[in-house]
Amino acid sequence: MAEIRRLRESDVPQAYELSTIAGWNQTKADWKRLLNLDPDGCFCVEQDGQVVTTTTAVRHGGDLVWIGMVLTRPEYRGRGLARRLMVHALEWLESQDVSRSMLDATEMGQPLYEKLGFVSDYPVERWFRRASDEKPDDSAMGAFDVKDWVKLDSAAFGADRSRLLDLMDGGSGFAIENQGYALGRPGRIASYFGPCVAVDVDVARSLLVKFLAGLRGEAVIWDLIPASPGIVHLARAFGFDPMRHMVRMRRGGEYVPPSPRIVAMAGLEFG
Numbered sequence: 001m002a003e004i005r006r007l008r009e010s011d012v013p014q015a016y017e018l019s020t021i022a023g024w025n026q027t028k029a030d031w032k033r034l035l036n037l038d039p040d041g042c043f044c045v046e047q048d049g050q051v052v053t054t055t056t057a058v059r060h061g062g063d064l065v066w067i068g069m070v071l072t073r074p075e076y077r078g079r080g081l082a083r084r085l086m087v088h089a090l091e092w093l094e095s096q097d098v099s100r101s102m103l104d105a106t107e108m109g110q111p112l113y114e115k116l117g118f119v120s121d122y123p124v125e126r127w128f129r130r131a132s133d134e135k136p137d138d139s140a141m142g143a144f145d146v147k148d149w150v151k152l153d154s155a156a157f158g159a160d161r162s163r164l165l166d167l168m169d170g171g172s173g174f175a176i177e178n179q180g181y182a183l184g185r186p187g188r189i190a191s192y193f194g195p196c197v198a199v200d201v202d203v204a205r206s207l208l209v210k211f212l213a214g215l216r217g218e219a220v221i222w223d224l225i226p227a228s229p230g231i232v233h234l235a236r237a238f239g240f241d242p243m244r245h246m247v248r249m250r251r252g253g254e255y256v257p258p259s260p261r262i263v264a265m266a267g268l269e270f271g
């Protein structure tokens, strides 16, 4: 019997196995961060004594919820489990008066979301830079502090995500006063660049250079919005190549064009 229930901290090893089988970059720390951010919005299907499907729906400030980690173990696919879990999550969101849900869909996920009333807004892309010892020259920068950036970040992202930024260990970020900030974190396959918000592409370049200079040769993943002015050119100039194409989808609310100030997303599961 398949049972739908909340995802718990003790499920993290199995949830991590699901994202690993799918080839995704999330670590156990990323799963724990989702649970910390919104324990009531993380769901799973348990069948045969194991977690076989997951979905997370984390609430940012205001009325925006970000859906992610929609995964089914390969041997359980095609049985309607992801659909059942998504319907459950959406009903829960409706009971919480959430009026706007967003997500970044893979090719495999898009048909499922379309059937559930999501519409496509614009492309998002994952870019990859191979492991490299090349380190660009960086300059000194200030440390990142969430409270200095809430306004700029909220204006660019469209909702207050200060709780997420707090959970992303601000100590490892850096900032250029009034112009932009960047955070990074370890990933299963590659270091993750983002979130990064900057007032223009020159500031974005300085923040990227600083991030790359701090690596110890690791590969890098960067999720970006290709329509952002100058960002694709910047990614290519620093040795990144496109790896995966996704589409940003929305259920409820009006279409809002992407802000040119979003240089790097916080993660496909966070927005």
Ligand SMILES: CC(C)(COP(=O)(O)OP(=O)(O)OC[C@H]1O[C@@H](n2cnc3c(N)ncnc32)[C@H](O)[C@@H]1OP(=O)(O)O)[C@@H](O)C(=O)NCCC(=O)NCCS
Pocket: 022, 053, 069, 070, 071, 072, 073, 076, 077, 078, 079, 080, 081, 082, 083, 084, 104, 105, 106, 107, 108, 109, 110, 111, 112, 115
């Ligand atoms: C996408 C995924 C979660 C679907 O899980 P699932 O449990 O097999 O999905 P379901 O059986 O509930 O199918 C849901 C709907 O999507 C459709 N669907 C599922 N997989 C599909 C595929 N590969 N191609 C086309 N349609 C597909 C089905 O037709 C179904 O519609 P229906 O209910 O009208 O018949 C699963 O394939 C997976 O884990 N993929 C890898 C990770 C991934 O890409 N996740 C999506 C992130 S956005």
